[in-house]
Amino acid sequence: MSALLEVEDLHAYYGKSHILQGVSFHVEEGEIVSLLGRNGVGRSTTIKSIMGDVPPHGSIKFRGRQIAGMKSHQIARLGLGYVPENRDIFPSLTVRQNLMLGQKSPRHAGRWAATDMFAMFPRLEERADTPAGVLSGGEQQMLTMCRTLMGDPDLVMIDEPTEGLAPMMVELVGKLLGEIAERGVSILLVEQKLTIALKISRRLYVMGHGRIVFDGTPAAFEADTRVKQEWLEV
Numbered sequence: 207m208s209a210l211l212e213v214e215d216l217h218a219y220y221g222k223s224h225i226l227q228g229v230s231f232h233v234e235e236g237e238i239v240s241l242l243g244r245n246g247v248g249r250s251t252t253i254k255s256i257m258g259d260v261p262p263h264g265s266i267k268f269r270g271r272q273i274a275g276m277k278s279h280q281i282a283r284l285g286l287g288y289v290p291e292n293r294d295i296f297p298s299l300t301v302r303q304n305l306m307l308g309q310k311s312p313r314h315a316g317r318w319a320a321t322d323m324f325a326m327f328p329r330l331e332e333r334a335d336t337p338a339g340v341l342s343g344g345e346q347q348m349l350t351m352c353r354t355l356m357g358d359p360d361l362v363m364i365d366e367p368t369e370g371l372a373p374m375m376v377e378l379v380g381k382l383l384g385e386i387a388e389r390g391v392s393i394l395l396v397e398q399k400l401t402i403a404l405k406i407s408r409r410l411y412v413m414g415h416g417r418i419v420f421d422g423t424p425a426a427f428e429a430d431t432r433v434k435q436e437w438l439e440v
Contacts, residue, residue, distance in 0.1 A: 213231050
């Protein structure tokens with residue numbers, strides 16, 4: 207049986223710069239997989255290539271279907287969610303309106319409803335009718351993740367969800383990631399904070415110079431001091 211997401215020999219370019227140089231990995235049903243590495247090694251470009259935001263060269267299969275070359279909105283409709291690093295909210299719309307925009311279809315009853323989001327994050331409910339642009343950075347991050355979930359994805363790719371957040375918000379993000387996984391949604395997580403990645407991931411990939419340089423369990427990663435020193439420590 208094939209994996210939910212299969213990436214093989216993926217290459218990507220920015221102009222003449224060869225960013226991804228043959229990246230291959232997979233994500234299974236209901237699995238949390240983290241993509242680790244220093245800034246600039248191609249982790250965000252990998253997710254953007256899968257989502258069609260950067261032209262991909264190689265094979266990207268979702269549920270056995272080739273999606274390389276498809277448009278982003280077509281990929282999203284197939285059940286792939288994407289939470290970008292830049293907290294891509296609609297600032298003039300209210301929190302509630304932002305959430306409703308994430309719905310695949312008003313007639314489609316998915317795993318998530320606005321009531322679920324408000325139950326997990328009472329702060330969003332308190333500010334439901336407030337323009338999203340006045341929320342704090344942490345609250346905007348929560349809103350972006352929740353809006354993506356409203357589309358009922360089978361796999362959600364999340365880019366640096368804890369970047370720049372206060373410790374309390376980092377804890378809330380970790381809680382939400384656990385909740386997502388409990389509902390059977392797979393996660394591909396790009397994350398700098400090793401503690402979160404090691405705690406929630408079933409498997410880890412480490413990237414270096416546009417390639418995968420490690421693939422294994424959190425336990426195998428912890429035991430491999432060479433990988434940590436060569437590819438992660440500053």
